[in-house]
Amino acid sequence: MNKKQSVFKNIINTGIPFVIMISLGIVIILSFLLSATPFKTLRYFFFGSFQNLYYFGNMLNSAIPLVFGGLGISIAMTSDNFNLGGEGQVYSGAFTTTIVAVALAPLGIFGGIIALLAGTLLAGIIGGLSGYFKMKWSTSELITSFLLSNAIVLIVNYLITGPFLDPETNLLATRKVPEVMRLQKILPPSSLSTGAIYAVIAVFLVYMFMYKTRTGYELRVCGANPRFAVYGGLDVKKNMVLPMFISGAFYGLGGGLAIYGTFFSCMKEFHVGLGWNGLAVALIARFKPKAVIPAAIFFAWIGSGAKIAMQRCDVTLEIASIVQAVVFFLITCEVFQRNYFKKKEELACK
């Protein structure tokens, strides 16, 4: 009981409810400014997602890749590594999964698993590279992951619209993955798939990894105090590469599952926002694996609410982007500020 109370208190203290209230306040203001029927708009925005199974399932479905991204970022951030390359990692992971799956079609489900692993591995390597550079040349992983990601997005764009373009459709997309590899729908008519179950399993596994294993402990020590990690004789170098790899791999896995569950083919720039929103989800969740699912659903809810309001009323989809941007902005401010004060306090102690 006591513990629960303190958890609740912690959430209050983080300032996150405050941030959420501000951002929802902005939704209200924007609706009154932009919409001719503000009350109707707001009703769809806030409650539209729960109106029927179709909307509800789709909302949950769009939270799945955010859970994976958020988990990866949480691991990276807990060990004091910044991965800003989510966009490129999701995109390349999804793309690799798709083309490998298409190529391995004769192998059936087995081929699908190999394809998913290939996409995960590639995205992991892309993330891990930034960690490797940091270890080798002390470059900032924050910068290198971001730049790498930008370059990779362009390369994948080329591959999709060039060599791997599906000639049978007019879309800028690759061929579709074979039927047998696609994830089962669990809430028809919505597109919610069994990917949701995998997301829940992933949260559990990450939690176990971070808090019950030796490697997880080492990562947390490196994040809590790198000097203490060195002093204690831990392998600090390994702990620069590994979390960046895991973080990239989770993005890639999320991208691959999004293909299997929702999109079936890798469309040009389908990934936009998945990387950054994964980061935002991790920030809202304060890098705690257990909090990633509610945070991801919150983000998905804003996006889906705006979509429904757009379809039914006279507002545009940008309203979601504005709200998500405000949440992202305020949360990052708050996190950075907290870290800043923490550092200042530490300095004052000396």
Added chain:
Amino acid sequence: MSVAIEFCDISKTFLSNNLQACKNVCLKIEQCEILCIAGENGAGKSTLMKMLDGLEAPSEGVIKIRGKSVNIQSPLDANKLKIGMVHQHFMLFDDFTVAQNVTMAIEPIKNKLFYDKKKAEEEVGKVINGYGFSIDSKELVGNLTIGQKQQTEIIKMLYRKVDFLILDEPTAVLTEKEIDALFENLISLKKEGKTIILITHKLKEIKRISDRVAIMKKGELVGVYDTSSLSEFEISSLMFDGGVSLGISRTENAFKAEKPVISFKNVTVQKVNLPRPSLDNVNFDAFPGEILGFAGVGGNGLGFLEGVLSGIIKVSSGKIFHKGKEITSFETKALRKDGLSYVPSDRLGTGSAASLSVAENLIVNSLSEFTQKGILQKDKIEEFTDEMLGNFSVSGTKEVPISSLSGGNIQKIILAREIERVKDYIIFSEPTWGLDISSSQFVYKQIEKLRDKGVAILLISSNLEEVLSLSDRIAIFCKGRIVKMFDNEGKISRHEIGDYMLAQKSDYKEGENE
């Protein structure tokens, strides 16, 4: 002469570790004088002056300036009261020019918006010439020598038109020539009507420059004397003599082993940007069952010794052996595997991770024992933590973040972790810094217990009492060298030790090779 600054019954207690840095200090500083504040490490000199500069607030007492009591809350307040401090570590930006650094925060502005470069350079140039300094206001600070950087700091204060200039250990980093130049400048500043306060422990400099000297010991003001009335010997006696007993009795060690556990052979550490080696040709052997104490005034190599022993600082030349095996190039990880146990001086920054729990802080150096196939064994960890909390009588529980414990209890957790895994040697650095008497006693008992078990103990401490009360042998560091190595049998007087620590005496021979 009139009294300019008056400390009335000032006390300062640090809440974080309950350390009383200043006790009822009453000190009057006169207009137009050069006053030296002298004392050992931790005597409270810097804390006292930081209160004048607004960096610390007194717990009790008032500071009066020209008879008026003032409340100085920040260096900015201090500047307004015409007080300025030059810190031991310069607070300058290398990529900015002298003029930019000097005018920082009070830059001349043109058109209400833009930094007026020309005016800044002109004005700073005027100050430089006016006080007879010799640097160019347009030069980048990064290109200056250390002496010139210090001049920039002083100019920064003069530009702010301060009347009271505090310098914290100004000569620690300077060469002889630079010291001469600094002192000339200070004397001419005094003639201009400035009051100068120097924090120092160098006897020669006190004699050479100051009008009066205030001597502090263990947070208390011993007295204020006219410098001309005291000899160097007397100053040193006032600084070092009559230490309080720590309430421990040294026992002879039972082990007379012939093979050393840790040996340093001509170990030198030379940092590229420093004029002299930080560790200069250091040789010693640490034997099992003995406490080898390292004493010295701050900035004379003890910090580097700690860094080298713990694998954080790389040696430039020389060799280190552990039981005959060379470990010179080992990093901390390898040293830990090899048998390093180490209680660091920086408890919060190095010795613990504040946000992790007590249990998580206790297992960092012995993970293999608590993991099976990569999984942490919760039961074993909890059992171990409970045992340690009991053995070391820590008041605290295992799940709470270690930062919620008091300083003494944090140190006990670190001791528990390191002592429990001790192999054949252990390093203690400032083991009782900031601890109250009962916690210190506890630490001393633990150290003696280890010694009786035959562990080689390397005790690095700037607390001379501690080193003298515990050690079997003592090495005194000065300017990165071991200037004296002796058996602690009471044959050598406290005053003589002070002389070695303050570079009045040295047994170090150039080019000594074993």
